Amino acid sequence: MADLLARILFFLATLLTRLRWPWLLRMADGIAMLMLRRNTREARVARRNLELIQPDLLPAQRDELQQRIVHTTARQALETLRLWTHPHTDNLALIRERHGVELFDAAIAAGRGVIVAAPHYGNWELLNQWLASHTPLAILYAPPESDIGDAFLRRVRADDANSSRVTQVRAEGPGVRQLFKILKDGGVVGILPDQQPKQGDGEFAPFFGVPALTMTLLGRLAHRTGAAVVFAWCERIDSGHEGQPAFALHIEAAPEAVADPDPMVAVTALNAGVERIARRDPSQYQWTYKRFTLRPSGSGYDNPYRGIR
16 A cells, blocks of 8 residues: 555656746745745744854844755755656756766775765755766665655655666664675665764764764764765756756765764764765755754753744
């Protein structure tokens, strides 16, 4: 039943994304305006995050950045639906610039395995599609609570041309063991490094000056397997044509400290790398996500999103 409902959702998404890019993006802008007017959950979470990470902003500055974040979030959502429902080869034409591909190829050729740390910045689903077109890839993901949502994700992240090159690995015990084996065999693993893990599965480290529970898994994988770690992202740029979005692909070596055997050193370096990317254009980072829900024990601070549902 879950697979059937996922196919129906995919069909509906395909109908919606038959719209030309200009119309789809205008629709996204209209949705963003409605979100701001109604002060939806996403708008309130974005504002709360801005209060936490940039408390010195003037009210007008915070309002302007919140508006840009909500508009980018709406565009990213409809962009992603279109990316999921169109051939990946067509989608890759949206990438106008490529930086660091030679570094990535060299890391793969070294045969030690490669961990791609892909923050929630720009459009990470387009990045996944580029990676899958370039190399066999295992993607670690946290499955949705709904079986329908999980089936939908598995459906939309598949592509006839690359389906045999993409392995979707659930963020659970057997999946983690699978990642170790893939890396030891010289494979490539993609991880979103800025998702809040469960209590006990991470360490608190500064992120924009705020303690954030951060996954230790990436550092453990890198330390135990000797795999290279790179940061990668697809950033929106202004060189689109005919109303289409345009992106620049970036791949950079991560600092060696992300593989430090001391988990605190590793997560601090990891957060610093993600923060540096997010600061390139804060509106392209996923500030609608409740990144700081869990607080350090004994800190005296409560969940900052209490009351935002």
